[in-house]
Amino acid sequence: MTENKKYLTDASLAKLAKWLRLIGYDTIVFPREAGRNLLNLACAEKRIVLTKRRDMPERQFSGELYFVAGLDIESQFKEVIDKFSLTIEKQKIFRICLKCNAGLSSIAKEDVYDLVPPYVFANCSEYNQCPRCRNVYWPGTHQRNALRFLEKLGINPQ
Numbered sequence: 001m002t003e004n005k006k007y008l009t010d011a012s013l014a015k016l017a018k019w020l021r022l023i024g025y026d027t028i029v030f031p032r033e034a035g036r037n038l039l040n041l042a043c044a045e046k047r048i049v050l051t052k053r054r055d056m057p058e059r060q061f062s063g064e065l066y067f068v069a070g071l072d073i074e075s076q077f078k079e080v081i082d083k084f085s086l087t088i089e090k091q092k093i094f095r096i097c098l099k100c101n102a103g104l105s106s107i108a109k110e111d112v113y114d115l116v117p118p119y120v121f122a123n124c125s126e127y128n129q130c131p132r133c134r135n136v137y138w139p140g141t142h143q144r145n146a147l148r149f150l151e152k153l154g155i156n157p158q
Contacts, residue, residue: 005084008047010034013068016050016076021101022146023157024092028101039063050080078153088150090157094143097130104128104137112136 007027009017011034020027030038034053039061042049049056049065057067066083070076080086095104107129113121115129115136124138150157 006047021096102132
């Protein structure tokens with residue numbers, strides 16, 4: 001079942017990785033040049049490789065690899081969703097850190113006083129924090145814009 005699948009993108013698909021994280025899919029970006037090390041990591045962690053490198057599908061690799069043909073983030077994102085029949089569930093959206101791919105945890109409002117802008121602190125009551133990079137997230141314009149982007153692509157979270 002693809003719902004529990006994990007993904008590994010090459011560096012050229014970092015924006016795609018961010019959007020996959022946003023909808024709840026464990027996705028890491030390989031920071032160096034795509035090659036044997038990327039494939040070894042994918043094998044070790046049982047990840048599906050997403051790449052823009054045309055020579056990658058020709059390499060010997062026992063795992064799953066997909067060449068992403070789309071040129072912009074909209075077409076790439078839609079292509080991967082369609083290819084892997086990904087479902088987008090409301091309860092999984094905004095649950096993974098967009099920067100480092102760790103799962104987010106709820107944090108009390110009083111614990112973010114020095115971590116968010118004063119306006120945000122005064123107007124928001126719900127916060128999540130990444131346990132790895134310590135980034136703080138809240139329901140603001142970023143979430144609204146992300147949901148509009150999904151809607152624009154014809155994606156309706158279930």
